Amino acid sequence: MGDEDLLRVSDLETHFFSYRGVVKAVDGVFFNMRKGESLGLVGETGSGKSVTALSIMRLIPPPGRIVGGKVIFQGENLLEKPEEEMRKIRGKRISMIFQDPMTSLNPVFRVGEQLAEVFTQHQGLDKKEAEKKSVDLLKSVGIPDPDRRAKQFPHQLSGGMRQRAMIAMALASRPDLLIADEPTTALDVTIQAQILELIKELKREVGTSMLLITHNLGVVAETCDRIAIMYAGSIVELAKSVTLFKNPLHPYTRGLLDCIPRIDAPKEKLAVIPGLVPDLIQPPLGCKFHPRCECPSDRCSAEKPQFLNVGDDHWVACDRNVGNIRNP
Numbered sequence: 001m002g003d004e005d006l007l008r009v010s011d012l013e014t015h016f017f018s019y020r021g022v023v024k025a026v027d028g029v030f031f032n033m034r035k036g037e038s039l040g041l042v043g044e045t046g047s048g049k050s051v052t053a054l055s056i057m058r059l060i061p062p063p064g065r066i067v068g069g070k071v072i073f074q075g076e077n078l079l080e081k082p083e084e085e086m087r088k089i090r091g092k093r094i095s096m097i098f099q100d101p102m103t104s105l106n107p108v109f110r111v112g113e114q115l116a117e118v119f120t121q122h123q124g125l126d127k128k129e130a131e132k133k134s135v136d137l138l139k140s141v142g143i144p145d146p147d148r149r150a151k152q153f154p155h156q157l158s159g160g161m162r163q164r165a166m167i168a169m170a171l172a173s174r175p176d177l178l179i180a181d182e183p184t185t186a187l188d189v190t191i192q193a194q195i196l197e198l199i200k201e202l203k204r205e206v207g208t209s210m211l212l213i214t215h216n217l218g219v220v221a222e223t224c225d226r227i228a229i230m231y232a233g234s235i236v237e238l239a240k241s242v243t244l245f246k247n248p249l250h251p252y253t254r255g256l257l258d259c260i261p262r263i264d265a266p267k268e269k270l271a272v273i274p275g276l277v278p279d280l281i282q283p284p285l286g287c288k289f290h291p292r293c294e295c296p297s298d299r300c301s302a303e304k305p306q307f308l309n310v311g312d313d314h315w316v317a318c319d320r321n322v323g324n325i326r327n328p
Contacts, residue, residue: 007033012069021281025051027233040220043230092122095170096179105154112150118172137168160191232288238315
């Protein structure tokens with residue numbers, strides 16, 4: 001992880017303080033992103049993917065709080081910036097596409113008005129100019145009859161159109177970093193493919209780096225340069241997409257890949273990862289995955305594994321695998 005990184009997240013910790021205890025939703029996360037790169041952040045529901053994204057944006061709602069770590073963006077630590085500065089960064093230098101466009105778009109304002117606000121707030125355009133650019137932007141993301149759609153309210157658009165409007169809003173200021181949090185979750189399969197192709201095409205045109213959050217390994221295989229696998233609040237493996245699919249080192253990564261149905265596989269039951277996701281208030285000691293692991297050692301239940309580079313920009317938090325690589 002070098003000085004040329006656009007974004008470098010180091011030992012990030014975000015906790016939620018509940019009546020039951022402290023939920024360590026993000027627990028010592030490390031990863032980096034380079035300019036123009038696509039990074040996929042993959043994991044089960046509840047693994048901390050969305051909380052990681054919201055922590056980068058400094059949008060953690062109470063009772064949550066970022067309690068440690070650094071988020072270095074273009075050489076500056078976002079966690080040290082006053083809220084006023086963060087407002088200028090959000091939507092201009094870093095944009096985010098949220099999971100559900102119906103709850104992300106304001107239901108009482110027309111779509112064009114919400115898009116125009118990006119141009120008036122971040123680019124200083126007057127209202128008339130901003131409205132014209134909004135219509136052009138809706139057209140660029142493939143929304144038919146953009147003049148009419150700009151005058152409509154979010155509930156009058158289909159799910160696919162609302163998501164396109166959100167993408168248009170996120171890319172309006174040509175940000176350096178786009179965070180896409182499950183951008184196709186609520187859409188049917190054909191619309192999913194269109195939305196992903198649209199994001200890739202616009203990313204190429206604008207030159208934006210993208211952090212794609214998903215639980216779908218097929219999506220990141222098609223879209224991302226590198227993949228980070230997240231489990232119970234921590235990154236357990238980070239590698240180039242080709243490397244991760246060809247040579248997964250963490251047992252959790254292997255478990256996820258084994259769960260993918262294959263056309264050429266024998267007609268047997270799908271593989272499953274045994275056990276349950278741990279309680280983040282009282283996680284297991286040592287490696288959090290060891291109660292579900294196929295080959296745990298005594299050390300796995302006693303010591304938290306370090307997140308180490310095992311060569312060719314391949315990082316893994318698994319003592320057994322790192323030891324095997326170093327001492328074949």
